Amino acid sequence: MIYDCTDCSYSGANSGRKGECPACGSFSLVRRRGEGEETPPPSRWRIVLLVALWTYLLIHVVWKLST
Numbered sequence: 205m206i207y208d209c210t211d212c213s214y215s216g217a218n219s220g221r222k223g224e225c226p227a228c229g230s231f232s233l234v235r236r237r238g239e240g241e242e243t244p245p246p247s248r249w250r251i252v253l254l255v256a257l258w259t260y261l262l263i264h265v266v267w268k269l270s271t
C-alpha cells in the first residue's frame with residue numbers, strides 16, 4: 205500500500221503508528237495501490253480458453269460454409 209497525505213506532499217509506503225502522516229502528523233492519509241502491486245498476472249488458462257473458443261467458432265463457420 206502507498207500512503208498519500210492530503211495535507212502535505214508525503215507519499216510513501218509507511219504511515220505513522222496511529223495511521224498519521226509521518227511527515228506532518230496529519231490523519232488525512234489516502235491509501236492507494238502501488239504501481240504493479242497486488243495486480244495478478246494474466247492467467248494462461250484464459251488465453252488458452254480464448255484461443256480454443258475462437259478455433260471452435262472458426263471450424264464451425266468453415267464447416268457451415270463448406271456444406
Ligand SMILES: [Zn+2]
Binds near residue numbers: 209213226227229
Ligand atoms: Zn502529511
